[in-house]
Amino acid sequence: GAGVSQSPRYKVAKRGQDVALRCDPISGHVSLFWYQQALGQGPEFLTYFQNEAQLDKSGLPSDRFFAERPEGSVSTLKIQRTQQEDSAVYLCASSLRSAVLLEKFFGPGTRLTVL
Amino acid sequence: AQSVTQLDSQVPVFEEAPVELRCNYSSSVSVYLFWYVQYPNQGLQLLLKYLSGSTLVKGINGFEAEFNKSQTSFHLRKPSVHISDTAEYFCAVSSGGYQKVTFGIGTKLQVIP
Numbered sequence: 001g002a003g004v005s006q007s008p009r010y011k012v013a014k015r016g017q018d019v020a021l022r023c024d025p026i027s028g029h030v031s032l033f034w035y036q037q038a039l040g041q042g043p044e045f046l047t048y049f050q051n052e053a054q055l056d057k058s059g060l061p062s063d064r065f066f067a068e069r070p071e072g073s074v075s076t077l078k079i080q081r082t083q084q085e086d087s088a089v090y091l092c093a094s095s096l097r098s099a100v101l102l103e104k105f106f107g108p109g110t111r112l113t114v115l
Numbered sequence: 116a117q118s119v120t121q122l123d124s125q126v127p128v129f130e131e132a133p134v135e136l137r138c139n140y141s142s143s144v145s146v147y148l149f150w151y152v153q154y155p156n157q158g159l160q161l162l163l164k165y166l167s168g169s170t171l172v173k174g175i176n177g178f179e180a181e182f183n184k185s186q187t188s189f190h191l192r193k194p195s196v197h198i199s200d201t202a203e204y205f206c207a208v209s210s211g212g213y214q215k216v217t218f219g220i221g222t223k224l225q226v227i228p
Contacts, residue, residue, distance in 0.1 A: 004158065031214070042119075042205050042218030043159070056215065091158065104216070106151075106158035 004107035006092050012113045013082045021077045021110045025094030032075050033104060034067055035091040043091050049075060082114045117142040117210045121219035128196055129227050136191040136222045138206030148189040149207040149216065150180055159205065165189060176200065201226045 005024045013019050025032050031050055035043035036059075045059040051072040060067070064083075069075040079086055089111050093104040122137040140146060150162040163174025170182040180191045189206060206219040 033214075035218075040220070042121075042207075042220045045215050045217070048214050059215075093159075103161050103164075106160070108156065108158045 004092055004094055004105050006090075006107040006110050008110060009108065010111050010113075012115065014115055015082060015084060017082050017114075018078065018080045019082055019112060021079075021090050021112070023075045023077070023092030023094075023107060025073065025075070025092070026096075026105055027073075028096065029094035029105075030072075030097050031095045031102075031104075032069055033093040033095075034075070034077050035093065036061075037089040037091055037109070039088070046077070046090075079112075082112075084114050087112055087114045117146070117208050117217050119206050119208050119217055119219035121206050121222050123222050124220070125223045125225065127225045127227055130198055131195050133194050134192065134196050134200075134224065136204050136206075136224065138189045138191065138219060139187055140189060140206070140208045141187060142208060142210040144210050147209045148180075148182060149209070150174065150178070150189075150191050151205045151207060151218075152176075153203045153205065153221070155202075162191070162204070196224070196226050198226050198228060200224060 007022045033048050034046040037043045047067045048056040049069045064080045066078045089109040091109045093106045095102045095104045118141050120139045128134045148165040151159040153159050163172045165172045165182045173179045178193050203221045203223050205221045207216045209216045
């Protein structure tokens, strides 16, 4: 596709449910990032992949959060036993290579609401 | 550690007036600085970036920013705003050549007709 796509765009979960958020990066992009954007805040780094390797997961807030990118393209962010504080917009971004100098292209985000 | 402070949460400005959105950063090493724009229901889009060289950086849609190392600032400016510039603007920093980009909390620019 022309840009980064994310699905679903909106997700409502009951507290305690597991959710899976999908990111389709731009074809051929090596690097993939996940960010969490709480209401009224800027995006906060969660994790970073280079191809299928997860090189940094220091931003994942707890062990309930898990991300994977098994074939180096599509990525899934999974949140187990969701809590109300997990409510946020989850942003995915990709870039052509791993250099920080390269532009990151962001998807529209998935808005997760935990009731 | 790196951090970004955006001093104004909301900036109202009349159409065709100039605007400045303020950003200050802190980092113990050399930095790369970015401004992103987020239109409603859309993803973040890069406006401009400072990597090295000239301290005045020009971006898309007529925006520019000036890197000031002594004041640790990277303010965004536009001489004449349009209604279509209404959006949220995020300043971001990456330091030490690291992939991790730290964003500010954003400034909502509201252009008034």
